[in-house]
Amino acid sequence: MAYHNDFGREAERKASHYLLEIGYEIMERNWRFGKAEIDIIAKDNAEIVMVEVKARNYTRIMDPKDAVNLQKRKLLIKAANEYVQTNNLDFEVRFDIISLLKKEHIWMIEHTKHAFTILL
Numbered sequence: 001m002a003y004h005n006d007f008g009r010e011a012e013r014k015a016s017h018y019l020l021e022i023g024y025e026i027m028e029r030n031w032r033f034g035k036a037e038i039d040i041i042a043k044d045n046a047e048i049v050m051v052e053v054k055a056r057n058y059t060r061i062m063d064p065k066d067a068v069n070l071q072k073r074k075l076l077i078k079a080a081n082e083y084v085q086t087n088n089l090d091f092e093v094r095f096d097i098i099s100l101l102k103k104e105h106i107w108m109i110e111h112t113k114h115a116f117t118i119l120l
Contacts, residue, residue: 007055007057007102008053008055010055011053011054011055011100011102011107012029012030012039012040012053014100014107014109015039015040015051015053015098015100015109016029016040018098018109018111019040019042019051019098023044024042024043024044024049025042025043025044026040026041026042027041027042027043027048028040028041028083029041031079031083032079033078033079033082033083034075034078034079035075036075036076036078036079037079038050038051038052038076038079038080038083039051039052039053040053040098041083043091044094046091046092047091047092047093047094048084048089048091048092048093048094049093049094049095049096050076050079050080050083050093050094050095050096051095051096051097051098052068052072052076052095052096052097052098052115053097053098053100054067054068054097054098054099054100055099055100055101055102056099056100056101056102057101057102057103068097068115068116073095073116076095077095080093080095094113094114095114095115095116095117096111096112096113096114096115097111097112097115098110098111098112099111099112
């Protein structure tokens with residue numbers, strides 16, 4: 001398997017563990033709808049949280065969360081709407097980004113709550 005696939009899976013595992021540690025309930029991982037994939041769907045009190053995980057090696061210049069551009073946001077919103085409707089959920093929905101930077105064997109995690117809104 002390619003290095004970037006393993007790297008991405010490791011980052012998503014780290015993000016999931018982080019969310020569990022701070023009290024979130026993981027509902028789904030890698031939920032797909034059409035061309036969109038929601039990395040983690042979690043519950044935080046009375047909110048459903050759609051989490052996009054972005055990871056980079058420390059040598060990269062771009063902040064990982066900057067990779068969640070307008071097109072990606074639109075796909076995530078469309079998938080989130082489908083998830084909520086399909087599962088008949090009556091919760092507020094929030095979009096978070098978990099950015100991970102890996103330097104050697106150490107991961108640095110940044111959690112951006114309410115990273116973007118549904119209004120485009």
